[in-house]
Amino acid sequence: MKRLVASIAICVLVITGCAVATPSLGRIVPAAAWTDSILNEPPCAPDSDLRLLAGQGKVVALTFDDGPGPYTGQLLDELAARDAKATFFIFAEKITGDNAFLVRRMAQEGHCVGSHTYHHARLTTLTNSQIWQEMDLADRAIAQAAGSPPQLMRPPFGAYDQRVIDACGKPVILWSLDTRDWELHDPETVCRNILDFVQDGDIILLHELALSSKDGVVAAIDILMEDGYSFVTVPELFQLRGIPLEAGKHYHDARQAGNNCEYSGEESGNVSQG
Ligand code: NI
Numbered sequence: 001m002k003r004l005v006a007s008i009a010i011c012v013l014v015i016t017g018c019a020v021a022t023p024s025l026g027r028i029v030p031a032a033a034w035t036d037s038i039l040n041e042p043p044c045a046p047d048s049d050l051r052l053l054a055g056q057g058k059v060v061a062l063t064f065d066d067g068p069g070p071y072t073g074q075l076l077d078e079l080a081a082r083d084a085k086a087t088f089f090i091f092a093e094k095i096t097g098d099n100a101f102l103v104r105r106m107a108q109e110g111h112c113v114g115s116h117t118y119h120h121a122r123l124t125t126l127t128n129s130q131i132w133q134e135m136d137l138a139d140r141a142i143a144q145a146a147g148s149p150p151q152l153m154r155p156p157f158g159a160y161d162q163r164v165i166d167a168c169g170k171p172v173i174l175w176s177l178d179t180r181d182w183e184l185h186d187p188e189t190v191c192r193n194i195l196d197f198v199q200d201g202d203i204i205l206l207h208e209l210a211l212s213s214k215d216g217v218v219a220a221i222d223i224l225m226e227d228g229y230s231f232v233t234v235p236e237l238f239q240l241r242g243i244p245l246e247a248g249k250h251y252h253d254a255r256q257a258g259n260n261c262e263y264s265g266e267e268s269g270n271v272s273q274g
Contacts, residue, residue: 190216
């Protein structure tokens with residue numbers, strides 16, 4: 001209870017801009033000039049710079065589903081100001097107009113761009129060939145925007161089974177910490193849910209739909225950076241822990257004693273909106 005009260009207080013202070021100590025923002029990284037060089041880079045290649053060395057401390061992967069959304073540009077600005085990297089599972093039907101530039105910006109700024117299917121489909125209800133079609137449509141749209149096709153998949157609604165895992169042809173990335181941001185729409189609760197439950201090696205589920213998600217996660221990032229946490233992409237997180245990401249498998253986290261597992265037939269449906 002003591003920890004809970006403290007985290008409520010600190011989330012309120014940070015979100016309202018009243019924190020006594022100004023959180024360190026880390027190394028400021030200017031947005032790189034757009035070039036075509038990214039087209040030649042392997043997608044989601046783990047960064048070999050200091051972040052991986054720094055990652056010998058506590059590391060987590062922030063993941064954002066359902067974007068791009070109206071606050072994606074602001075979120076990318078906040079992440080860049082903190083040198084924090086994230087993984088975006090793109091709702092590929094949304095890649096039109098300015099959203100295409102946001103997806104390209106994600107890739108260009110060192111984030112990992114993953115697939116959340118084309119139509120945000122509930123894959124467990126589809127045939128194998130329909131699953132392949134969803135994946136293929138999303139791959140093409142994301143590749144056109146980001147410069148390379150996505151290497152990871154998060155199933156919409158968190159709905160998956162071993163057939164879906166096999167049919168989608170990519171590593172399936174679930175999560176170990178659900179912020180419930182999709183239902184709560186309150187930045188203090190989003191922040192507090194992260195601070196109260198975060199563990200080294202977590203994959204944290206967020207969405208690109210609401211301002212409250214952005215404000216809540218940014219407040220949590222500042223507090224966790226003070227506590228020695230680094231924010232890396234999903235491939236970087238697993239590389240740091242020496243765990244290969246393979247098609248045909250699914251992953252919940254990269255904790256030291258992780259709960260990644262073979263599909264047991266018990267997990268589908270025990271999840272939030274994904
Ligand atoms: Ni979703």
